[in-house]
Amino acid sequence: MTTSPDEGGQLRQFTELLTFRLDPFQVQACEALERGHGVLVCAPTGAGKTVVGEFAVHLALAAGRKCFYTTPIKALSNQKHNDLVRRYGAENIGLLTGDQSVNGDAPVVVMTTEVLRNMLYAGSEALQGLSHVVMDEVHFLADRMRGAVWEEVILHLPEDVRLVSLSATVSNAEEFGGWIQTVRGDTTVVVDEHRPVPLWQHVLVGKRLFDLFDYDREGKQHLVDPDLIRHIAHRREAERLTDWEPRRRGPGRQGGRSGLSRPPARPDVIASLDREGLLPAITFIFSRAGCDAAVKQCLRSPLRLTNDNDRKRIAEVIDRRCGDLAESDLVVLDYYEWREGLLRGLAAHHAGMLPVFRHTVEELFTAGLVKAVFATETLALGINMPARTVVLEKLIKFNGEQHMPLTPGEYTQLTGRAGRRGIDIEGHAVVLWQPGENTAEPSEIAGLASTRTFPLKSSFAPSYNMTINLVNQMGPEQAHQLLERSFAQYQADRSVVGMVRGVERGEKMLSEIAAELGWDRRANPDREPPILDYVRLRAKISERERAQSRASRLQRRAATADALAALRRGDIININQGRRGGLAVVLEPANDPADPRPLVLTENRWAGRVSSADFAGITSALGSMSLPKRVEHRQPRVRRDLASALLSASTGLMVPSARRRRGVGDEPADIDPELLELREAMRKHSVxxxxxxxxxxxxxxxxxxxxxxxxxxRNKVSAATNSLARTFDRIVGLLTERGFITVGQERSDSGMGTRGGDPRVTADGRLLARIYSESDLLVAECLRTRIWKGLGPAELAAVLSAMVFETRGSDGPTPSHAIDMPTQKVRRALVETRRLSGQLRADENRHRIAPTREPDEGFVPAVYRWATTGDLAAALAASDVAGGGTPLPAGDFVRWCRQVLDLLDQVRNAGPEAGLRATAKRAIDDIRRGVVAVDGG
Incomplete structure (x- = not known):
């Protein structure tokens, strides 16, 4: 790409349009862009990274070229689209987010990253004239589910396209930048760790706000504030003394925690922040229900954060954004309580909310009309909602499997929302001190606040869709080369550098030891001295002996267990190990053959259950004796009399000590013939x-x-350096077996016979190449085997929902027997889908490929009801498949509907039959209505 003859001219024009001066890091990145370099910009949240992306847009428009601006989530795409439209006009800016297509032929198009990936694989004509691609929030490539998409785009973009990568601060920015430079050419890495708005750290104890750190006159932090430590110690001492007082119950008094040990109520926290001038604030609560409960708690209090003028403006925004919602849906959506919260300056923000509600909250908060938002951590992922203060109620969150402490990176990302550039002179992070066992000590909070470790780890791995597209575009050899250029492989290769050095050190040590044996290992690598052969022989003997010993122990243990399971009531046995040793009589036989534990009484009057651990070898009955019908073995007198009867009955039986001398239960094991041969070879060896x-x-x-x-x-190095290529080859093998890829026959170079040619994608493979889903291969199998043929629009939507839906917070898919299927056709189609899924997972296990997720039918009744009736209340009620009175939140319902829409759109484009494609089109129309169609973005 050529440089402008007026060096720096475009940057001057761009800055003249701005109302603020660029920071040094922004100038550095923009200058590199104007020189024709790609850039990677790593800077804190709110530092102004997106200005560099906007300069790329400016450069593309000035040169009459195209710029694509990609983001990880639709809400960010909507937000950036609106920003660019305000600056450059609607005619120059387009939007593509999967379910929205606005002015897609514009010179500047904002899109989700997946849309660009799909365009690259399809060879879209829209790529013609593309000069710049901005990848906002590029650190999303660490995302376990979607991260591979970012690397696919970076690797597939044409060489002449300049890449502008914008990332949060990561601790391995140089490593990431080094990789981008390797695969994209000239790339300037710009790292800026300076926050434009200083961040002060606090701890709220009860209603008192303390600084976390003891700052000096220059504002530099040192140790934890001693006043904070003393105050917490005093509270704990007061709590301890309170615990000694007798609990009085009377009118108005309740047992339980004292006022000292209770964390402050949420309205009190917000009121405290308001008094300190620290609003607006975002309080992060790692639970959707917790966010909603926080708003309800505040609504029950007298708390009001708005005046009459604020409330008027808030009402106007609500009416404008929500005017298209049906009146019948408003009650279902708790609209009036949500509206009341907004009018009082309060709101929740999480993925379970209806999108139009969430976007309304974002607009009102950004405008300064909503002063307190209770949010889940998803708000920290790029949405432009900075606040003066960020509050963390707890420093532990549920990661989907268990409760884990926040990492320093997560703490930094969450508190990074504090401090609005151009509005606040400083931001504030407040951690609530919660009394109790799980509270974080001030020193722990200080550790989180002081650490900036957020390493970027690749999550890239070949998928079925990626593999089929790579084979289709470039063949296996070039595909291997592309996989070797991925950030995942780059990191793996760097990780093995130390291991390779270890191998080199080991090789040097081997040569030194060989010299002690008089062997020049380098000069004569194949002439090992006889002593090494002898030592290897001894090592084989030792390993064989250990294996035989293990086998003998297992055999003896199994034989002992069989013998114990065979014992009957009244049998007399000898316990030949442990402190219970001696004669015993069986009172109750074992009831579990897998772990036999008969109840016995010993000659020493002990009664209890014994196991194989009490015997050194096989035990069998020495004889037997008569027992009363009921033996009350817990009574001392009964045990005494029975022990006496046992000794009398054993008269004439073999004495236990004599048995031990003869080694009964410790018979010599069979000698392994191979072990005998090895020992003989050792004795005959020259050494x-x-x-x-x-x-x-x-x-x-x-x-x-x-x-x-x-x-x-070496094995570890091999596993690290070739892991992606091996996975790719395994996937190619499975796809070849299933007919998505074929290996043609080519005439050999000599002209005699044939040889295997390069893999080629079949017609079924081309179908798979157009399916972008976590269950891509299963969807393709269902399409090509026609098992979804004959379904109606709502039935097709219901069946497809099983491909995308995941029951939240469960251990697996909703059991199909627990779901009331809407029609017989749906039931039959899902039975066939599950059958194909089982076959596919079996093949994946055989090929050692990570299994495709199982279909989850938990959303089937809800989406069918919505597609047939458009009744939100009925659809949400149908989503409660477990019957526990907990239907899906409206936001989740809309999100899953939109994922079904996305897959329906793929079926509409890729389906092998015209009838199925037409059905998918009708299903799209039936689902995209009401709350699903109202976006509010």
Whole structure:
């Protein structure tokens, strides 16, 4: 790409349009862009990274070229689209987000990253004239589910396209930048850790706000504030003394925690922040229900954060955004309580909310009309909603499997929302001190606030869709080369550098040890001295002996368990191990053959259950004796009398000590013939008779230890350096078996016979190449086997929902038997889908490929009801498949409907039959209505 003859001219024109001066890092990045470089900009939230992306837009428009601006989520795309429209006009800016297409042929198009990936694989004509691509929030490539998309785009973009990568502060920015430079050419890495608005750290204890750090006159932090430590110690001491007082119950008094130990109520926290001039604030609560409960708690209090003028403006925004919602849906959506919260300056923000509600909250908060928002951590992922203060109620969150402490990176990302550039001179992070066992100590909070560790780890791995597209576009050899250029492989290769050095050190040690044996290992690598052969032989013997010993122990244990399981009431046995040793009589036989534990009484009057651990070998009955019908073995007198009867009955039986001398239960094991051969070979070996044999053996054993360690390291290196290529090859093998790829036959170079040609994508493979879903191969299998043929629009939507839906917070898919299927056709189609899924997972296990997720039918009744009736209340009621009175939140319902829409759109484009494509089109129309169609973005 050529540089403008007026060096720096475009940047001057751009800055003249701005109302603020650029920071040094912004100038550095923009200058690099104007020189024709790509850039990677890593800077804190709110530092102004997006200005660099906007300059890329300016450069593209000035040169009459195109710029694509990509974001990880639709809400960000909507927001950026609105920003650019205000600056450059609607005619120059387009929007593509999967379910929205606005002015897609414009010179500047904002889109989600997946849309660009799909365009690259399809070879879209829209790529013609593309000069710049902005990847906002590029650190999303660490996302476990979607991260691979970012690397696919970076690797597939044409070489002449300049990449502008915008990332949150990551601790391995240089490593990431080094990779981008490797795969994209000239790339300037700009790292800025300076926050434009300083961030002050606080701890709220009760209603008192303390600084977390003890700052000096220059504002530099040192140790934790001693006043904070003393105050917490005093509260704990007061709580301890309170615990000693007797609990009085009377009118108006309740048991339980004292006022000292209760965390402050949410209205009190907000009121405290208001008094300190710290609103607007975002309080992060790691639970959707917790966010909604916080608003309800505040609504029950007298708390009001708005005046009459604020309330008038808030009402106008609500009416404008929500005017298209049906009156019948408003009650279902708790609209009036939500509206009341907004009018009082309060709101929740989480993914379970209706999108139009969430976007209304964002607009009102950004305008300064809503002063307190209770949000889940999803708000921290790029949405432009900065606040003066960020509050963290707890420093522990549920990660989907267990409750885990926040990492320093998560703490930094959440508190990064505090401090509005151009509005606040400083931002504030407030952690609530919660009394109790799980509270974070001030020193722990200080550790989180002081650490800036947020390493970027690649989540890239070949998928079915990626593999089929790579085979279609470039063939296996070039695909291997592309996989080797991924950030995942780049990181793996860097990780093995230390291991390779370890191998080199090991090789040097081996040569030194070999010299002690008189062997020049480098000059004569194939002429090992006899001592090493002898040591290897001894090592084989030792391993064989250990294996035989383990086998003997297992056999003895199994035989003992069988013998215990065979014992009957009244049998007399000998316990030959442990402190309960001696004669015993069986009172109750074992009731579990897998773990037999008969109840016995010993000659020493102990009664209890015994197991194979009480026997050194096989035990069998020595004889038997008569027992009363009921034996009350817990009574001392009964135990005494029965022990006496046992000793009398054992008269004439073999004495236990004599049995132990004869080794009963410890019979000699069968000798392994291979072990005998190895021992014989060792005795005949030339080294066996040497006088200094053991001294040389010790040297040889040292050699073998280093050699073994080196081999283990080499295996690790091999696993790391070729892992992506091996996964790709396994997927190609499975797809070839299933007919999505074929290996053609080519005539050999000699003209005699044929040989295997390069893999080629079949017609079924081209179908798979157009399916972008976590269950891409299963969807393609269902389409090509026609098992969804004959379904109506609502039925097709219901069946497709099983491909995308995941039951939230469960251990797996909703059991199909627990779901009331809407029609027989849906039931049959899902039975066939599950059958194909089972076959596919079996093949994946055989090929050692991560299994495709199982279909989850939990959304089937809800989406069918919505598609047939458009009745939100009925659809939400149908989503409660467990019957526990907990239907899906409206926001989740809309989100899953939109994912079904996305897959329906793929079926509409890729379906092998015209009838199925037409059905998908009608299903799209039936679902995209009402709350699903109202976006509010």
């Amino acid at each position: 066996h008779g040497l006088a200094d044999r053991e001294a040389k053996v010790r040297i040889g054993e040292r050699y073998l230890r280093v050699e073994r360690d080196n081999d283990q390291i």
